Structure formats: C-alpha cells, structure tokens
Amino acid sequence: MSTDPAAVAKKKPARGSASTPATGKRSERKQRTREHLLDAALSLMEAGRGFSSLSLREITREAGVAPAAFYRHFSDLDELGLALVEACGLTLRRLLREVRRQELPPTQMLRSSVVTYKDYVKDNHRYFRFAAGARGGGSPSIRKAIRIEEAHFANEMAQDMRDLNMLPHLSMDMLQVMCGLVVTTMMNAASDILDLPAGNAQAEKEMTETFVMQLRLVFLGARSWLSS
C-alpha cells in the first residue's frame, strides 16, 4: 500500500510524544500478513471465481497462515471484501491520474484514453476482476461500498473535466450524470476485457473499437445537449 512508515496506524501515540521514530517490527509484520490475505483472495479469484464463493479457510491456506489467524485482521469475510473495495478505489484513482497526466491531443484523445484504460485493466486485472464480480453479486454491504466508490470516481472525473474546461455548456449535475454513464460503460468493458480469449488480437481490436464508438456516442450526445 504505502512505503511510508509514518503511514502505519498506531493506537497509542506513545507517551514520549512527538517523533517516535517508527513503531518497528510488530505492526510491520501484521500489515504484511494482512496484505497476504488480501492477495490470496485476489489470487483465488483470478481463475474467474466470484468473491462470494471463496471460503475463509481457502484464503488462509493460500496465504500460508492458520485459519484462526484470519480473525486477527478481519472479523468477517465481508470485512475483507470491504478492504478490497477500498484497494480498488485507490487503483481507480491512480488510473485517473494517469489519464490526466497524458495531456490531450483532442482529436485522438478518446481513442488513446481507451487504449490506456485497456492496458490498465490488464495490468491491474486482479482488482478489476474483483470489482466487476462483486458489483452485482457480492453481499449487499460490499455492493453498496462499490457503488459509493464508483460515484466517487465519476465525481472526480466530472470535476476534472470542469477544470479542463471540457463541455463547458453542461451544468455540473449534467456532467456528473454523463460521467456516471461513462463509468458504468467502463466497468462493463473491464469485464469484457478480462474475459477476452488470450491470443485473439482480432477480437481485442473489435472490442476496443466498439468501446470507442460507444464513448464517442456519449460525448457526441453531451456536445449537442441543450440547457439543464
């Protein structure tokens, strides 16, 4: 997650107050096995299984840890799921930063964004696999968390477009509605991308093209949108 030792949570700030140099090895190890658990869950889903079909014992087994150790980190499988949602949120925000940094040659900007996105999904396929799966299927609390994360993402995207002065004739509300649609479409496309047959470059190109056209439709609609 973070390589900054200062980011490690500490329950008691230590009585000597300020400048406790670093809490040292205990919480480090804890954090590490926690990540092993999260990683294990993601690995088990790589074959295409949904999160809700995983069992606690499977996960601890994959993580190389005794079943009971699980409870030192999460009280529940659901809680682990929520942690995964949070990690996905970070991943998504990183994507946004990546696209933002790309500066726009406005002609091909949409297509190149799609290509960036496609590669990004492949690089982070474990997170997207989880998100795409749990979005509709997970427990209600996980579903809700994912939806909140998506809304967050859509809002950031809308704010970005506002700052870049794109589609300035749209109200902020309308911009958010549009970005919501884009996010939905992106998530759905992620699911398609992940299920692409491995070596089939033809199918991949086709899918990309469809995706580009769909986004183009949305942007075109936004451009000719009138008033509120």
Next chain:
Amino acid sequence: MSTDPAAVAKKKPARGSASTPATGKRSERKQRTREHLLDAALSLMEAGRGFSSLSLREITREAGVAPAAFYRHFSDLDELGLALVEACGLTLRRLLREVRRQELPPTQMLRSSVVTYKDYVKDNHRYFRFAAGARGGGSPSIRKAIRIEEAHFANEMAQDMRDLNMLPHLSMDMLQVMCGLVVTTMMNAASDILDLPAGNAQAEKEMTETFVMQLRLVFLGARSWLSS
C-alpha cells in the same frame, strides 16, 4: 415454461409413430419439480445473495425435495444456472414485446419506456436479481451465456429500430453498437433499481431521472452521428 404438451421432449418418438396424444403425467411432474428447483434458487437469491454462494442442498431443501433428486434434472449447479439464464432471456424478450406494443408518442417515448422498464424490473425482480449478479460474478460458463443473451437482446432491439425506421442514417452495425450500450446501461440500472431503499419515492424519482438523461445522451449522440 410452455403449456404446450407437444413441446415436451421425448427420447423415443414411440413406435406407433405420429399422433402420440400426450405423454401424460410423468413428464408433467418432472417438469414441475424442475421448476420448483429453479424457483427455489431464485427465492434464495431474493435476500441479495449471489448465485455462486448457493449450495445444492440448500436449493433442494427450499424446493422440498431430497438432495439426490437434484441429479435427475441437472448434473451440476452450473447447469441449473444456465437454465436460469435461459429463463431470463425469455423474460427479456417479453419485455421487448411489451415496449414494442406500446406504440410511440415520440416526444415522451423515451421517458415512458424507462418507466415501463422500471416497473418491469420490479415485477420480475427475481430474474433481474439473478442476471445482475451472475453477469460479472458467476462461473465463466454462466457469464458467457449471459453475455450471449444480452447480445441477442441488443440485436433484436436494433432490428426493431430498423423496422420502425428510427435513426435511419445509422448503419446496422452502428445501430447494434448503440443498442449494446443501451442494454449495458439498462442492466446496470436494473441493479440500482433492485437495491432501492423500499419506501423512498424521492430516491426512485431521482434514479429514474438520471436513467432517462443517460439514455437521452445516447440517443442524442446517435442522432448527430455521421457516416459509418
């Protein structure tokens, strides 16, 4: 499924050939408990659980049948899932017929279609719950089946629009791309509709409005689309 006795599959066509009047009570009963099994699965998912978290024994218990009886109908939970996908396909096609029959007052047609859809999702919430959940989460084979069903639906929709001479400047390919986007958006909306807090008319109205605007965006984009 079908009330037509002639639709019942028969392995040996009977040697007396033609006009076997009706195979009678045995296959009727079989069909009935088969539907009990499908129903049981849908019922268990009503609380929000995903299909992949159901167990064979749970389903037979809910259906009021011994566990071993399951194998007389499906070899697998996966196979039952595929049967559910097929049932969903029928449901979707029924929806299309319903909307088609509505005849279009083209001004408010989009909004009224959305309302129709919303009610339809609520009426058939069990099927949509399953579809929305298994679309990303289920086993690979179920996911694939759902995707095929969605594509079918999108294509029928495109053909319908062609027949009604809507957006005549679009190529058939482009129409299909657009309908694909609409179907995706609809499916996502279904998930939102199902998770609506029960009595909240305000939230419902808001969601409907957002949904309408998103579709309007797509249609607007389609109207101003140029060439291939």
Next chain:
DNA sequence: TATTTAGGTATACAACTGTTCACTAAAATA
C-alpha cells in the same frame, strides 16, 4: 531486566457440503 501484549499456531468440534447407492412406487410400455 521482568512483565505484558498480541500475532500466529495447533487442535477440536459440530454443522454442513457434494455425491453414491440401494430402494420404492407409480407411470409407461409391451
């Protein structure tokens, strides 16, 4: 240094899982 804290292990338990098998009884066939 002595004491406390807490991440992790091993073991045990009752509950549940998917699947098999021999069986019944009623319907379909000959």
Next chain:
DNA sequence: TATTTTAGTGAACAGTTGTATACCTAAATA
C-alpha cells in the same frame, strides 16, 4: 396383465466449512 422405466427417497460417505479454545513466542512496554 406383466414388465420395464424412472422420478424421488433415505441413509451413508468422506471432506470441508466457520469458530472457539489453549497455547507459544517474539516484540513492546514498564
């Protein structure tokens, strides 16, 4: 009517599940 088929049963199986318990040991604290 006699025979065969077959949807459904009930008991048994080996595995797996989630959770509780007592315990160990290294790090953190006093």
